[in-house]
Amino acid sequence: xxxxxxxxxxxxxxxxxxxxxxxxxxxxxxxxxxxxxxxxxxxxxxxxxxxxxxxxxxxxxxxxxxxxxxxxxxxxxxxxxxxxxxxxxxxxxxxxxxxxxxxxxxxx
Numbered sequence: 001x002x003x004x005x006x007x008x009x010x011x012x013x014x015x016x017x018x019x020x021x022x023x024x025x026x027x028x029x030x031x032x033x034x035x036x037x038x039x040x041x042x043x044x045x046x047x048x049x050x051x052x053x054x055x056x057x058x059x060x061x062x063x064x065x066x067x068x069x070x071x072x073x074x075x076x077x078x079x080x081x082x083x084x085x086x087x088x089x090x091x092x093x094x095x096x097x098x099x100x101x102x103x104x105x106x107x108x
Contacts, residue, residue, distance in 0.1 A: 013038075043069070074108040 013034040046068055050061050073081070083100050086092065 076103055076106045076108050079103050 013031060017030060046065070050065055053064075054061050080100065080103050083096050083103065087096055
């Protein structure tokens, strides 16, 4: 089993970038690459830890994974959020319940 790397902090990325002769635009790109690498490393570490917990017979591994890496809301959930926001913020001259019911019937 290989030992996964830990993800760097923002401070570490900033330290790595100090002294480099890059433009602000370059540093944004470099930061994006570093953040992707950090996320990958964190994902590898999480999976290695979860694998070990499973080997030890500890329950709740899937719950821990879902808590630490939640899935983004589906398009349906996002659309329902928009409808709810519109109903709360805007005095509309129409009833959005039909739109809400149609969205709720869609598969995620």
